[in-house]
């Protein structure tokens with residue numbers, strides 16, 4: 001038996017229960033991993049609430065990301081072996097002390113990267129990678145908009161885009177978050193809780209707007225993000241922390257020949273080859289110090305419900321991890 005955060009019904013954090021579960025042994029193609037650190041991501045709250053349907057209650061375990069040590073592997077597994085330090089994105093099912101999963105999801109953690117950094121960076125960092133290089137190729141000289149710039153994905157996007165030579169405009173809810181975003185490559189933090197951010201984007205870009213806007217806030221920012229785009233701008237809607245945006249008709253985009261994408265990390269890392277490529281690019285920039293993984297909060301895994309409350313209440317900055 002090991003401990004896990006288990007849900008018997010979807011809903012609020014009060015439905016997250018710390019209790020014993022059974023762990024099997026790895027079958028063909030699988031590995032048993034003892035988690036040392038588990039990552040918290042906003043997607044965990046969508047699954048907890050049932051907004052995304054992947055959490056199959058009862059006896060369902062939340063969580064999409066973790067790091068730890070391989071304890072055993074099943075037949076046919078050659079990429080990892082017992083004793084390897086590994087990290088991965090796969091779930092739901094990571095809010096637990098040990099887990100059996102398909103070994104093809106595992107990435108070995110190189111020396112010099114701690115388990116804590118690995119568990120904090122994989123989902124948010126691989127997201128930043130595909131957003132900046134695959135969904136839209138950000139070029140030196142571009143001015144881009146990043147919503148929720150002091151969040152987990154936000155801080156990584158700011159640093160990496162800045163390294164690529166972009167000018168980064170970012171939105172945040174507080175002065176403290178503005179300072180943090182600025183320290184992480186955001187040239188123009190805007191307090192969207194106080195200012196009309198679309199007007200500020202137009203001022204900063206001398207009325208041109210941005211060629212790409214990354215918006216995972218959703219409902220509250222959708223119109224302003226659209227208003228911030230340049231002619232033929234690219235609206236990358238990759239999440240909905242404030243709730244899902246209202247539907248729009250295709251003709252809406254015609255006002256500026258804009259394009260709208262709704263990408264998901266899982267569609268950019270579905271083959272082993274793609275996963276290894278995206279993960280390696282992320283690991284490379286972290287090893288070189290180009291991207292620093294800012295861990296703003298740490299909780300014990302048994303206190304995951306409190307972390308969910310804090311994330312939802314916009315109290316967190318950067319990435320959040322659970323120690324196991």
Ligand SMILES: NC(=O)c1ccc[n+]([C@@H]2O[C@H](COP(=O)([O-])OP(=O)(O)OC[C@H]3O[C@@H](n4cnc5c(N)ncnc54)[C@H](OP(=O)(O)O)[C@@H]3O)[C@@H](O)[C@H]2O)c1
Nearest residue numbers: 042148151152153172173216238239240241242264265314
């Ligand atoms: N599509 C994908 O592949 C993909 C992958 C990873 C993440 N995502 C999405 O990216 C977003 C960021 O994920 P994350 O894990 O890095 O979370 P996060 O950005 O650390 O946390 C969410 C942030 O959103 C902002 N926010 C604005 N309105 C909010 C509201 N009404 N309620 C709560 N937060 C609000 C808050 O920042 P302020 O206080 O500054 O407003 C909050 O800190 C999420 O929407 C997530 O689902 C998508």
